[in-house]
Amino acid sequence: MAEPYAFFKGQYMPLKDAKIGILTQALHYGTACFGGIRGNCDAEKQHLCLFRLKDHYRRQLDACKILNICLPYDADALAELTVETVKRSGFKENIYCRPLAYKSSEAIGVKLHGLEDDFFVIATTLGPYLGTGGIKCCTSSWRRVSDSQISPRGKITGIYVNSALAKTDANRSGFDEAIMLNENGHVSEGSGENIFVVMKGQLITPAPYDSILLGITRDTVMQLAKNELGIETVERSIDRSELYVADEAFFTGTATNVASIVSVDQRPIGNGEPGPLTVKLQKLFNEVALGRNPKYSDWYTFVKQR
Ligand SMILES: Cc1ncc(COP(=O)(O)O)c(C=O)c1O
Numbered sequence: 369m370a371e372p373y374a375f376f377k378g379q380y381m382p383l384k385d386a387k388i389g390i391l392t393q394a395l396h397y398g399t400a401c402f403g404g405i406r407g408n409c410d411a412e413k414q415h416l417c418l419f420r421l422k423d424h425y426r427r428q429l430d431a432c433k434i435l436n437i438c439l440p441y442d443a444d445a446l447a448e449l450t451v452e453t454v455k456r457s458g459f460k461e462n463i464y465c466r467p468l469a470y471k472s473s474e475a476i477g478v479k480l481h482g483l484e485d486d487f488f489v490i491a492t493t494l495g496p497y498l499g500t501g502g503i504k505c506c507t508s509s510w511r512r513v514s515d516s517q518i519s520p521r522g523k524i525t526g527i528y529v530n531s532a533l534a535k536t537d538a539n540r541s542g543f544d545e546a547i548m549l550n551e552n553g554h555v556s557e558g559s560g561e562n563i564f565v566v567m568k569g570q571l572i573t574p575a576p577y578d579s580i581l582l583g584i585t586r587d588t589v590m591q592l593a594k595n596e597l598g599i600e601t602v603e604r605s606i607d608r609s610e611l612y613v614a615d616e617a618f619f620t621g622t623a624t625n626v627a628s629i630v631s632v633d634q635r636p637i638g639n640g641e642p643g644p645l646t647v648k649l650q651k652l653f654n655e656v657a658l659g660r661n662p663k664y665s666d667w668y669t670f671v672k673q674r
Pocket of ligand 1: 562580620
């Protein structure tokens with residue numbers, strides 16, 4: 369029987385048996401960083417493809433440096449124990465891995481130093497995140513945190529209060545997702561996705577200095593656009609009103625994949641349908657993420673299902 373599984377406190381166990389104490393420091397102060405890795409099931413080949421597994425761990429280890437978290441594992445070791453957790457879960461369908469590195473001391477006090485650190489990873493299932501149709505967005509009145517507040521460079525759990533405020537306001541106002549502006553009023557990203565626009569034939573995405581997470585799907589799409597379509601992505605600041613006049617817009621993210629944005633602040637993007645470049649990149653991405661393009665074999669970790 370397949371079931372969600374965890375590597376927790378150095379052991380493999382069913383998720384239901386993995387528990388933490390209620391005084392755990394990270395639970396109180398947001399002093400943890402997470403990852404999110406999809407395992408896409410290729411039914412024909414009877415395996416799962418964990419997509420860019422080590423790249424996810426390299427980014428998470430960078431976030432650990434920011435948070436002063438020391439783990440006894442490098443990216444290779446983290447990848448290995450993730451593969452074993454996935455195998456033990458027994459899932460034969462698309463899966464999602466959620467690693468978390470955290471301040472594990474059971475202690476009261478706001479700080480990063482002088483505390484124990486720990487790591488776990490969960491293998492479970494996760495359906496489509498934002499749905500498969502076109503996404504209707506609003507720009508949020510909440511500004512994206514900047515590097516001088518909490519670095520958006522890592523998936524630091526405390527930052528996600530910023531995302532959650534924006535997302536809930538958007539959903540309660542009838543939108544699917546929020547687009548956050550940074551403290552300079554430039555477009556930053558969605559609550560859990562990077563954003564791209566297509567304008568006058570150019571593919572444009574906010575630059576790293578615009579308070580974004582350096583998304584792995586973002587990087588994948590940039591590489592696919594260049595290698596497969598000969599399109600260089602321009603990384604620059606994007607004004608809010610440029611969203612309104614863009615020909616196409618889309619989100620990228622591990623949970624979301626590549627998802628078309630069809631309106632922003634009740635203004636249709638282009639003709640209000642997924643645009644042609646978005647659809648092309650979506651197709652390219654979906655095929656590559658399934659592990660079917662040998663040109664990108666470095667990005668694949670295959671897990672044979674038992
Ligand atoms: C704030 C934020 N931006 C962007 C992304 C997309 O990153 P990736 O493509 O690495 O999943 C995420 C993913 O969770 C995110 O939380």
